[in-house]
Amino acid sequence: MKGAMKKMVAILGFVVLVGFGYKLFIMKDDTELASNSSMVNNVARQETEEFLRRLNDLKAVELDTTILSDSRFTNLVDYSKNIRPSVVGTDNPFGS
Numbered sequence: 001m002k003g004a005m006k007k008m009v010a011i012l013g014f015v016v017l018v019g020f021g022y023k024l025f026i027m028k029d030d031t032e033l034a035s036n037s038s039m040v041n042n043v044a045r046q047e048t049e050e051f052l053r054r055l056n057d058l059k060a061v062e063l064d065t066t067i068l069s070d071s072r073f074t075n076l077v078d079y080s081k082n083i084r085p086s087v088v089g090t091d092n093p094f095g096s
Contacts, residue, residue, distance in 0.1 A: 067073055
């Protein structure tokens with residue numbers, strides 16, 4: 001009977017220890033979640049402000065397209081050559 005009682009106490013102690021570990025490491029406290037939520041909102045707000053600032057900077061850029069109609073640009077000569085398609089590599093000597 002004494003051995004059975006020791007086993008019951010050991011099992012009960014193990015269950016309490018596992019429950020405490022679960023509460024401590026797995027379950028999150030509501031205040032911790034609330035602080036994480038406010039931190040995430042703060043980071044998201046900062047990134048949104050940075051994105052909008054850069055978007056406004058890009059919208060303010062004006063491109064001068066008069067260079068495209070300049071004679072120096074229109075008189076450029078294309079010296080590229082067409083490449084004929086050819087077989088690349090050799091046949092597989094180990095293929096069937």
